[in-house]
Amino acid sequence: MIQLREPTGPKGHWLAGNLPEFRRDRLDFLVRCARDFGDMVKIRLAHRRVYLANHPDLIEEIFVTHSKHFIKHFALRLNPVLLGKGLLTSEADFWLRQRRLIQPVFARNRITQYGPAMVAATERAIGEWKPGEARDIHAEMMRLTLAIAAKTLFNAEVGTDALAVAQAMEVMQSHFLQRFNSLMPLPMWIPTLANLRARRAVKQLDAVLFRIIRERRESKADQGDLLSLLLHARDEGDGAGMTDHQLRDEAMTLFLAGHETTALVLSWSWYLLAQHPQAEQKLCDELDEVLAGRTPTVDDWSRLKFTEMIALEAMRLYPPAYVIGREAITDCAIGGYSVPRGTTVLMPQWVVQRDPRFFDEPERFRPERWGEERIKSLPKFAYFPFGGGPRVCIGQQFAMMELVLILATIAQKFRFRLQRSATVTPLPTFTLRPVPGIPGMIETR
Numbered sequence: 001m002i003q004l005r006e007p008t009g010p011k012g013h014w015l016a017g018n019l020p021e022f023r024r025d026r027l028d029f030l031v032r033c034a035r036d037f038g039d040m041v042k043i044r045l046a047h048r049r050v051y052l053a054n055h056p057d058l059i060e061e062i063f064v065t066h067s068k069h070f071i072k073h074f075a076l077r078l079n080p081v082l083l084g085k086g087l088l089t090s091e092a093d094f095w096l097r098q099r100r101l102i103q104p105v106f107a108r109n110r111i112t113q114y115g116p117a118m119v120a121a122t123e124r125a126i127g128e129w130k131p132g133e134a135r136d137i138h139a140e141m142m143r144l145t146l147a148i149a150a151k152t153l154f155n156a157e158v159g160t161d162a163l164a165v166a167q168a169m170e171v172m173q174s175h176f177l178q179r180f181n182s183l184m185p186l187p188m189w190i191p192t193l194a195n196l197r198a199r200r201a202v203k204q205l206d207a208v209l210f211r212i213i214r215e216r217r218e219s220k221a222d223q224g225d226l227l228s229l230l231l232h233a234r235d236e237g238d239g240a241g242m243t244d245h246q247l248r249d250e251a252m253t254l255f256l257a258g259h260e261t262t263a264l265v266l267s268w269s270w271y272l273l274a275q276h277p278q279a280e281q282k283l284c285d286e287l288d289e290v291l292a293g294r295t296p297t298v299d300d301w302s303r304l305k306f307t308e309m310i311a312l313e314a315m316r317l318y319p320p321a322y323v324i325g326r327e328a329i330t331d332c333a334i335g336g337y338s339v340p341r342g343t344t345v346l347m348p349q350w351v352v353q354r355d356p357r358f359f360d361e362p363e364r365f366r367p368e369r370w371g372e373e374r375i376k377s378l379p380k381f382a383y384f385p386f387g388g389g390p391r392v393c394i395g396q397q398f399a400m401m402e403l404v405l406i407l408a409t410i411a412q413k414f415r416f417r418l419q420r421s422a423t424v425t426p427l428p429t430f431t432l433r434p435v436p437g438i439p440g441m442i443e444t445r
Helices: 019-024 026-037 056-065 092-106 108-126 137-154 160-180 193-219 226-232 244-275 277-291 298-303 305-317 367-371 373-377 396-411
Strands: 040-045 048-053 070-072 134-136 324-328 332-334 337-339 344-347 414-418 425-428 432-435 439-444
Touching: 019 026, 019 040, 026 040, 026 048, 026 425, 048 056, 056 332, 056 344, 092 108, 092 226, 108 137, 108 298, 108 396, 134 137, 137 226, 137 244, 137 396, 160 193, 160 244, 193 226, 193 244, 226 244, 244 277, 244 305, 244 396, 244 414, 244 432, 277 298, 277 305, 277 396, 298 305, 298 396, 305 367, 305 396, 367 373, 396 414
Parallel strands: 048 344
Antiparallel strands: 040 048, 070 324, 134 439, 324 344, 332 337, 414 439, 425 432
């Protein structure tokens, strides 16, 4: 009989555990834990027992081999009013049914129809740019991906509805972070100022989404957007579609996943290119060769290999989701370690994707690595910006297409230069945000 081990980890406060260190600088804390205690680390965040899995083999066991022993991280359930029972938060048979309904929506032959809308929105956005003017590239990318999410999900231009949804989501994400960092998060029904503000935001959000869904059902028109596809999706087993509440939850999940996370990859890509002129020049050379001055199309996606490598490398260094969590629902063993029921297991991309065991010069921005021979032997979960296993991000191909088309469209015409005095810091909130933004100057090529 194999003797299971218990991971070791840093000592903490008798009540708060390691929560103060985690809250103070969680990226540095995650790195120090891996450095000092190895591939599986035990910490305590207040009353929560948490393991940190810092090796691809352990992550594969959690995502794939023993996936049935785990559910999504408890933190996602802190704000059920935001995501409801969407793909990101639902479990078991209900999740399987929803995944089955939505999977065809993201088939490659379907998502490519949104390429022209992505390019058109990008051209409209940069049509307002003038050489020599100062802009915050992160704010620009947030506005752009909001426009694209509104168009592809709701067939709407950015206006009152899309802005209302985005603002409500920002309030809810701030609320989520406060609850996650709290020793004892209070239930949503307790009328604290924070809870009341969050409930108002959700009420505003629901009013917009349910009205759009109601109008679509009444019109019965296929507007060619993702919401239309979701409305017409039918279960292979019973032929049933989604209720209004299920549609709301899935639309909310897709909006969250398709707006900020994409904007972050783009923002960090421009930030890195501005500091690496050789990579920027290589990007321009590829665009000149493949596009020769014309607007990119979906057909160019597979040919813009270096453009895609830039996005892949930006996600390695600055993953939008810097850590992914699971919660054990049974006692189990991972990599010879005992994982008791109720344990939260965090898998930090920030740590694993910068591990020198798997990546040469791990702190260096080097997009070329994704075309090198060594990358073929990379352990499967040494790189996992989209998660993995049965719960891998359903919109991965949609996101990659959007990233490549936006990078290509903008880089054909403009370069971005950082302000000399700018200090940009990755802030781990719900996602990995650049703070205080990415200020710089727009230049023509």
